Amino acid sequence: xxxxxxxxxxxxxxxxxxxxxxxxxxxxxxxxxxxxxxxxxxxxxxxxxxxxxxxxxxxxxxxxxxxxxxxxxxxxxxxxxxxxxxxxxxxxxxxxxxxxxxxxxxxxxxxxxxxxxxxxxxxxxxxxxxxxxxxxxxxxxxxxxxxxxxxxxxxxxxxxxxxxxxxxxxxxxxxxxxxxxxxxxxxxxxxxxxxxxxxxxxxxxxxxxxxxxxxxxxxxxxxxxxxxxxxxxxxxxxxxxxxxxxxxxxxxxxxxxxxxxxxxxxxxxxxxxxxxxx
Numbered sequence: 001x002x003x004x005x006x007x008x009x010x011x012x013x014x015x016x017x018x019x020x021x022x023x024x025x026x027x028x029x030x031x032x033x034x035x036x037x038x039x040x041x042x043x044x045x046x047x048x049x050x051x052x053x054x055x056x057x058x059x060x061x062x063x064x065x066x067x068x069x070x071x072x073x074x075x076x077x078x079x080x081x082x083x084x085x086x087x088x089x090x091x092x093x094x095x096x097x098x099x100x101x102x103x104x105x106x107x108x109x110x111x112x113x114x115x116x117x118x119x120x121x122x123x124x125x126x127x128x129x130x131x132x133x134x135x136x137x138x139x140x141x142x143x144x145x146x147x148x149x150x151x152x153x154x155x156x157x158x159x160x161x162x163x164x165x166x167x168x169x170x171x172x173x174x175x176x177x178x179x180x181x182x183x184x185x186x187x188x189x190x191x192x193x194x195x196x197x198x199x200x201x202x203x204x205x206x207x208x209x210x211x212x213x214x215x216x217x218x219x220x221x222x223x224x225x226x227x228x229x230x231x232x233x234x235x236x237x238x239x240x241x242x243x244x245x246x247x248x249x250x251x252x253x254x255x256x257x258x259x260x261x262x263x264x265x266x267x268x269x270x271x272x273x274x275x276x277x278x
Contacts, residue, residue, distance in 0.1 A: 017089070018089040019089040028076070034073070038068060041064070042086050052072075057108055064108075106149070135192070215236045
C-alpha cells in the first residue's frame with residue numbers, strides 16, 4: 001500500500017472558483033478523466049507528467065498549467081518522491097469557451113509573473129476574510145490567462161480617474177460591511193478587472209489594501225477609546241480576531257493589544273500630577 005496522501009480541499013466564498021485543492025502524492029497516478037471547470041495547476045515539488053488529447057506534457061515547478069474543461073487527461077509523478085501541487089478549479093465564466101482549443105494545444109504557460117500571481121491567490125484563499133483581495137487577484141489572473149491563450153500583449157494602461165475615485169467613494173461608504181468586486185462593478189457599470197487596474201494605477205494600492213487601511217484606522221480609534229480588541233475586530237469589519245490581528249500588525253507594526261496598552265500608558269502619564277522642582 002502506498003503512502004497516505006496529504007490533501008486539503010475546500011470551496012471558497014469567491015465567485016469564479018469552484019474548488020481549491022492542495023495535495024502531496026507519493027505514488028498516486030490519475031486515470032483518464034475530465035472536469036467541468038478550467039483546471040489551473042502549479043507544482044511546488046517534483047514534476048507531474050500527463051496526457052492531454054493524446055499528447056504528453058510535463059508540469060515542473062516553474063510553470064503554470066491550464067487544462068480546459070471536458071477534455072480528458074491523466075497525471076502522475078515524473079520524478080522520484082512524488083509531487084506536491086496546488087490547483088484552482090475555475091468556473092467556465094472565468095475564461096471564454098472559444099479558448100478551449102488553444103488550451104488543448106498549449107496547456108503549459110512559462111510565465112514567472114503569472115505563476116507568482118497564482119501563488120499569491122492561493123495564499124490569500126488560505127486565510128478567511130480576504131474575499132475582496134481574492135476576487136481582485138482572480139480577476140487579474142483570469143485576464144492574464146486569456147491574454148496568453150490569445151497571444152496578446154499586456155493590456156494598455158489607459159488612465160480612468162473617474163472610475164478610480166468612484167470606487168474609492170464606494171469603498172469609503174462600505175468599508176465596514178465590505179462588498180464584492182461584482183457588486184462594485186454593477187454599481188459603477190464597469191468591468192471588475194478594469195476597476196482593479198484603474199484604482200491601483202490612480203492610488204498606488206489595490207482596492208483591498210485601501211479597504212484594510214480604512215478598517216485599521218477605525219480600529220486604532222476604537223482601541224484608544226477603550227474598546228476591547230475582540231469587539232474592535234467585529235466593529236471595524238474584520239472576519240475574526242486572527243484576521244484583525246494579522247492586518248493590524250502588518251499596517252501598524254505591533255499587535256492590537258500592545259497598541260491599546262501603549263495608549264493607556266500615555267494617558268496615565270499625561271494625567272499624572274506634576275511636581276515643580278525646588
